[in-house]
Amino acid sequence: MKNAGLVALSLIALALAVILGPTSVPLRDLIHSPIVRDLRVPRALLGLLVGGALGVSGAGLQALVRNPLADPFLMGLSGGAGLGAVGAIALHLSGPWALPLAAFLGALAAMALVYRLGLVAGATLDPRILLLAGVVVGSFAAAISTAIVSLSEAEQLRNAMLWLWGGLSGASWTTVLVMLIYLPVPLVILVASARPLDLMALGDEPAAYLGADVARVRRRVYLAASLLTAAAVAVSGVIGFVGLIVPHIGRLIWGHRHRALIPVSFLGGGILLMLSDTLARTMVAPRELPVGIVTALIGVPAFAVLLRRWVGARA
Amino acid sequence: MACAGSRKPSTPKFSVVDDAGRTVGLSGSALRVVSLAPSSTELLFAVGAGPQVVGRTTWCRYPAAALAVPVVGDGLDPNLEAVAATHPDLVVLYRSPSNGTAITQLDQLGIKSVVLRQDLLVDVARDARLLGTLTGHQVAGDSIARLLDSLSALPAAAARARVAIVVWDNPPIVIGGGSFLDELGRLAGAQNVFHDLPQASATVSLESIASRNPDFIAVVDDSSASNTPSFARRPEWRAVPAVRAGHIIHLPGTLFGRPSPRAAEAVAAYARLLNGTK
Amino acid sequence: MILALEHVHARYPGTERDALAGVSLGVSPGELVAVLGPNGSGKTTLVRVALGTLAPSAGSVVVSGRRAGEWDRRALARVAAVVTQREEMTFPQRARESVMLGRYPHLPPFAAPRSADHQAVRDALEACDALGLADRWLETLSGGEQQRVRLARALAQEPQLLVLDEPTASLDVKHEMELFERVRALVDRRKLAAVVITHHVNLAARFADRVLLLSRGASAGSGSAREVLTRETVERVFEWPIAIQAFDDRPQMIPLRRELPTDRS
Numbered sequence: 034m035k036n037a038g039l040v041a042l043s044l045i046a047l048a049l050a051v052i053l054g055p056t057s058v059p060l061r062d063l064i065h066s067p068i069v070r071d072l073r074v075p076r077a078l079l080g081l082l083v084g085g086a087l088g089v090s091g092a093g094l095q096a097l098v099r100n101p102l103a104d105p106f107l108m109g110l111s112g113g114a115g116l117g118a119v120g121a122i123a124l125h126l127s128g129p130w131a132l133p134l135a136a137f138l139g140a141l142a143a144m145a146l147v148y149r150l151g152l153v154a155g156a157t158l159d160p161r162i163l164l165l166a167g168v169v170v171g172s173f174a175a176a177i178s179t180a181i182v183s184l185s186e187a188e189q190l191r192n193a194m195l196w197l198w199g200g201l202s203g204a205s206w207t208t209v210l211v212m213l214i215y216l217p218v219p220l221v222i223l224v225a226s227a228r229p230l231d232l233m234a235l236g237d238e239p240a241a242y243l244g245a246d247v248a249r250v251r252r253r254v255y256l257a258a259s260l261l262t263a264a265a266v267a268v269s270g271v272i273g274f275v276g277l278i279v280p281h282i283g284r285l286i287w288g289h290r291h292r293a294l295i296p297v298s299f300l301g302g303g304i305l306l307m308l309s310d311t312l313a314r315t316m317v318a319p320r321e322l323p324v325g326i327v328t329a330l331i332g333v334p335a336f337a338v339l340l341r342r343w344v345g346a347r348a
Numbered sequence: 349m350a351c352a353g354s355r356k357p358s359t360p361k362f363s364v365v366d367d368a369g370r371t372v373g374l375s376g377s378a379l380r381v382v383s384l385a386p387s388s389t390e391l392l393f394a395v396g397a398g399p400q401v402v403g404r405t406t407w408c409r410y411p412a413a414a415l416a417v418p419v420v421g422d423g424l425d426p427n428l429e430a431v432a433a434t435h436p437d438l439v440v441l442y443r444s445p446s447n448g449t450a451i452t453q454l455d456q457l458g459i460k461s462v463v464l465r466q467d468l469l470v471d472v473a474r475d476a477r478l479l480g481t482l483t484g485h486q487v488a489g490d491s492i493a494r495l496l497d498s499l500s501a502l503p504a505a506a507a508r509a510r511v512a513i514v515v516w517d518n519p520p521i522v523i524g525g526g527s528f529l530d531e532l533g534r535l536a537g538a539q540n541v542f543h544d545l546p547q548a549s550a551t552v553s554l555e556s557i558a559s560r561n562p563d564f565i566a567v568v569d570d571s572s573a574s575n576t577p578s579f580a581r582r583p584e585w586r587a588v589p590a591v592r593a594g595h596i597i598h599l600p601g602t603l604f605g606r607p608s609p610r611a612a613e614a615v616a617a618y619a620r621l622l623n624g625t626k
Numbered sequence: 627m628i629l630a631l632e633h634v635h636a637r638y639p640g641t642e643r644d645a646l647a648g649v650s651l652g653v654s655p656g657e658l659v660a661v662l663g664p665n666g667s668g669k670t671t672l673v674r675v676a677l678g679t680l681a682p683s684a685g686s687v688v689v690s691g692r693r694a695g696e697w698d699r700r701a702l703a704r705v706a707a708v709v710t711q712r713e714e715m716t717f718p719q720r721a722r723e724s725v726m727l728g729r730y731p732h733l734p735p736f737a738a739p740r741s742a743d744h745q746a747v748r749d750a751l752e753a754c755d756a757l758g759l760a761d762r763w764l765e766t767l768s769g770g771e772q773q774r775v776r777l778a779r780a781l782a783q784e785p786q787l788l789v790l791d792e793p794t795a796s797l798d799v800k801h802e803m804e805l806f807e808r809v810r811a812l813v814d815r816r817k818l819a820a821v822v823i824t825h826h827v828n829l830a831a832r833f834a835d836r837v838l839l840l841s842r843g844a845s846a847g848s849g850s851a852r853e854v855l856t857r858e859t860v861e862r863v864f865e866w867p868i869a870i871q872a873f874d875d876r877p878q879m880i881p882l883r884r885e886l887p888t889d890r891s
């Protein structure tokens with residue numbers, strides 16, 4: 034049924050991402066082609082992992098702040114990552130991994146700052162304060178980034194902004210391996226928090242009376258979701274929209290129980306990103322569109338169609 | 349105001365049409381010129397009008413003599429107060445949507461401005477002529493223009509190598525057919541594998557670079573030949589054979605950073621680099 | 627006794643006054659205790675202290691033999707169920723799913739709900755006369771219907787102690803009476819212990835075995851309705867003149883009319 038369908042769709046999206054591309058590689062040459070082996074396959078896998086990370090992070094954060102409009106990048110992480118990246122370029126830091134590392138550290142710094150601010154109201158990380166702190170930290174970081182960009186030579190930093198828009202161009206077997214090592218821990222934390230997240234949708238007090246350790250769950254979910262997002266930004270810039278819309282599409286079909294929603298958001302995010310990236314690479318070949326634009330172009334109509342059907346079905 | 353506003357409207361001695369289609373008339377040679385673009389600064393010095401340049405941007409660093417000229421701010425979204433304080437009789441701007449208001453404001457202040465856009469060699473030729481006329485160095489301007497025109501009229505040299513010029517690595521941005529770098533390459537025998545793209549630069553997929561398999565990757569920077577750019581050490585870029593083999597050319601920024609009157613020198617340097625790394 | 631508070635003091639962080647000052651309460655299985663008092667008298671604070679979400683600054687709180695602060699939250703949720711005053715509805719859900727949340731304290735960490743859980747949900751809905759609402763979306767239900775679903779969820783926890791905080795706040799007379807009758811029946815038939823926080827003095831008097839009256843965080847009387855709800859006490863606590871009349875052998879309070887001081891110009 035729908036679970037099998039989702040898995041099938043993931044495999045199809047993966048296959049398309051490997052088979053299709055700006056260069057036409059005949060099917061029988063696929064296995065031997067270095068382009069497929071060294072570029073397309075890791076890129077497809079990275080799309081699955083990054084899309085999955087963003088989808089799960091979005092699901093967790095939406096439950097955490099009790100706001101269906103929450104997006105992984107709402108919490109200041111994109112601002113922090115951008116500042117890290119811009120800073121690295123402005124300081125002429127060299128090295129092939131300078132940019133991703135700087136973005137990752139920037140995101141972590143933003144996460145720590147938002148967390149610290151969120152604790153101001155007590156150990157329970159009030160969701161409203163988290164949201165507010167996230168917006169404030171993100172805006173602050175973005176302002177500093179803009180200042181750096183405006184004071185520096187336009188050329189390099191314009192290109193840094195392009196990196197920030199997001200894309201899977203940096204995909205390689207190395208990045209895939211790094212993600213495979215890094216992702217399991219935050220993913221497991223989120224999966225284990227599935228039940229408490231269901232309860233927290235009722236409010237902090239009702240959740241506590243139903244057995245949730247609200248303060249601890251909040252901290253863990255916030256950290257895990259932020260770590261997932263920081264990793265995604267480090268390898269592929271800010272790809273918006275996936276974390277926002279995939280959990281909603283998941284809820285329309287699978288309901289809002291996180292035990293199903295979290296794995297569904299993972300696969301759903303992966304599918305959306307893989308399909309979007311395939312289109313981004315092939316639509317205007319040899320040129321490439323920023324993938325964030327394509328995720329919106331696909332995601333919005335998909336969501337609208339499902340929403341109509343769901344609204345009609347409600348008693 | 350020192351210039352045109354106080355005189356009776358008279359037939360201007362020079363009248364040119366700039367790259368924005370504006371007709372600019374001066375009653376005498378411009379003796380106090382502010383240049384708001386590195387390309388125009390270089391061109392002004394090249395036609396011999398260096399001593400007449402009274403203001404430059406922070407980024408105008410060529411030739412060395414330009415460093416002695418006071419800085420009046422940035423080129424895009426310029427600091428008009430600083431510009432006006434030098435009492436210029438001509439301001440040279442780069443044609444870009446972001447300094448549209450600056451041009452209007454200069455007009456209101458009664459300061460003559462000319463807008464240039466030097467993208468290709470033929471543009472540099474035209475602008476050399478124009479600036480030469482406006483600054484009283486018509487002969488020098490014309491001579492540079494003739495040189496550049498004949499250069500760009502040359503047939504393409506025999507293609508010695510296929511090249512992709514990489515401006516940025518993530519996402520990969522390459523130079524297309526609409527750029528002077530493509531022109532210079534054509535003249536030096538370096539065939540741009542992305543010549544089919546009409547833009548000056550475009551984001552392409554790394555896969556396209558790998559499949560088009562250029563003999564060399566060229567980057568515009570000032571580091572020496574032995575210095576590997578950092579993107580060349582990234583695993584995904586090693587799928588490009590030229591990167592794997594280390595066939596990377598460094599085009600010096602002073603010659604290749606913008607369309608300049610030293611194009612002939614640039615072409616020669618380019619050809620030398622192609623030979624040297626074969 | 628399943629719940630025993632003794633001389634409990636409690637204060638919210640950052641405030642100067644005790645929210646609860648020396649309050650004692652004992653509830654046993656088969657008893658319905660009502661907690662009464664004006665707004666701000668500490669009724670909800672009592673719930674929080676009793677169930678360990680607010681630590682007392684003095685006194686002891688024991689639930690089913692263990693101090694409230696020592697209970698693991700999940701284990702406590704299998705013993706005590708609370709229907710809070712307000713809850714949020716972040717994401718739409720059906721009544722049946724909402725009641726299943728009450729089974730969570732019983733569910734092993736990663737397993738799906740078992741058939742026993744689904745049966746417990748059905749039983750709970752039935753006890754609240756809400757089985758017909760099971761597949762309806764929560765936000766399409768009326769206030770009374772939602773309240774029944776929330777009560778069903780609490781029952782799905784299979785608690786020994788049931789705590790309801792202002793359960794009839796926005797209900798009409800029919801639903802108010804139904805709720806109290808239902809809780810009374812649960813207490814009588816299943817030997818649950820029930821604590822009902824309410825400002826409905828009269829209903830509390832009719833249905834409760836014992837009553838605790840709070841005023842400004844302190845106890846203004848504890849015992850049977852007849853003992854606690856005297857005219858003097860009620861007038862003092864609620865700051866309004868009343869008359870007491872007996873109905874069904876229980877005191878019923880009738881507020882009297884009084885002219886308000888107005889400024890005549």
